[in-house]
Amino acid sequence: MATFTCLPENRSVPIGPQETVLDALLKEGIAHTNICGGRAYCSTCRVMILEGADQCSPPTEAEKALAKRLDLPFHVRLACQTKLSGYATLRRLVFDSGDLDIVDQQLSADAINQERPVALLAANIRGAVDFDEVNFAYDIVYLMGRYFSRMQKCAARFGGEIPNVMGKKLLAVFGIKNAGLSPAEQAVWAALAMLESVGELNDFLAQMRYQPLTVSIGVHYGSTVLVPLLAGQSTLLTPLGETAVGVNRLEFKNQELGSQLLVSEAVYQQLKGRARVGRRVSLQESLPLLDAYEILGMDGEAPQIASLETEGKGQRALSFLKKFGFSWGKRR
Numbered sequence: 001m002a003t004f005t006c007l008p009e010n011r012s013v014p015i016g017p018q019e020t021v022l023d024a025l026l027k028e029g030i031a032h033t034n035i036c037g038g039r040a041y042c043s044t045c046r047v048m049i050l051e052g053a054d055q056c057s058p059p060t061e062a063e064k065a066l067a068k069r070l071d072l073p074f075h076v077r078l079a080c081q082t083k084l085s086g087y088a089t090l091r092r093l094v095f096d097s098g099d100l101d102i103v104d105q106q107l108s109a110d111a112i113n114q115e116r117p118v119a120l121l122a123a124n125i126r127g128a129v130d131f132d133e134v135n136f137a138y139d140i141v142y143l144m145g146r147y148f149s150r151m152q153k154c155a156a157r158f159g160g161e162i163p164n165v166m167g168k169k170l171l172a173v174f175g176i177k178n179a180g181l182s183p184a185e186q187a188v189w190a191a192l193a194m195l196e197s198v199g200e201l202n203d204f205l206a207q208m209r210y211q212p213l214t215v216s217i218g219v220h221y222g223s224t225v226l227v228p229l230l231a232g233q234s235t236l237l238t239p240l241g242e243t244a245v246g247v248n249r250l251e252f253k254n255q256e257l258g259s260q261l262l263v264s265e266a267v268y269q270q271l272k273g274r275a276r277v278g279r280r281v282s283l284q285e286s287l288p289l290l291d292a293y294e295i296l297g298m299d300g301e302a303p304q305i306a307s308l309e310t311e312g313k314g315q316r317a318l319s320f321l322k323k324f325g326f327s328w329g330k331r332r
């Protein structure tokens with residue numbers, strides 16, 4: 001009979017030729033999580049193979065499908081689908097409610113290591129320090145509430161999400177939903193709508209004797225790692241990586257140029273000659289070097305984005321699996 005070492009318990013566990021790793025763990029009294037009861041729906045039985053990958057049975061079709069959906073690395077296997085023909089060492093991966101929350105987020109977002117091409121839009125209120133100093137707290141809350149509400153509507157109108165706000169700066173993501181338009185076009189149209197909306201807001205602020213807001217925007221496009229923020233929120237993904245760094249540099253460059261909207265070469269290429277371009281500059285401080293285009297407007301009418309579809313099956317989170325009942329450490 002084959003055996004495997006189970007970490008973190010550091011226990012030697014016997015396993016029969018027809019038994020799965022999950023069967024063997026439960027028989028040994030190790031309470032290994034298996035919410036769907038071994039049906040290859042939940043992935044909570046996942047283990048990491050540290051040694052003996054060649055002793056593992058090939059993934060079943062069900063395991064392959066789930067691993068593909070979640071982008072599981074090859075050495076993370078479902079214990080409920082894996083049999084062993086020889087010695088292996090593995091580490092259990094889901095222990096408590098914190099781990100379950102992480103699995104839930106991954107199922108909601110359909111991936112663990114989501115990396116996909118998206119357009120990012122960074123918008124910032126310039127003169128932010130002055131803005132803080134010359135307004136009372138009530139004024140700041142009042143103005144920022146109006147400002148962010150407008151920005152949110154502009155992003156949503158063109159299929160964007162705003163998962164990230166820090167101080168007076170926001171980051172919007174385009175391309176998570178299928179909007180029938182390239183993510184870069186979506187973001188540029190949203191940026192132009194934001195600038196127009198800030199102009200309208202400034203008219204209102206002038207009547208109220210507030211100082212006008214000056215907003216600068218950068219738009220960049222590229223492969224981005226999207227990290228789920230909350231369980232059950234399949235679209236609430238915060239972007240990380242080079243594209244996120246690049247878009248902040250573009251936004252910042254506006255301050256030096258006195259421009260309002262700068263886009264990267266990758267974005268410009270997707271605008272299909274319909275953009276009215278001002279200056280073209282290179283961001284010398286940027287690695288890799290970013291060419292930037294000042295966008296003054298777009299030819300034609302702003303597109304109507306009628307319905308937006310979230311890509312993937314984002315609603316199939318662990319909460320869905322409650323219909324199977326909670327199975328923690330014993331086979332249903």
Ligand code: FES
Pocket residue numbers: 033034035036037038039040041042043044045046078079080081
């Ligand atoms: S996928 Fe193995 S128990 Fe759910």
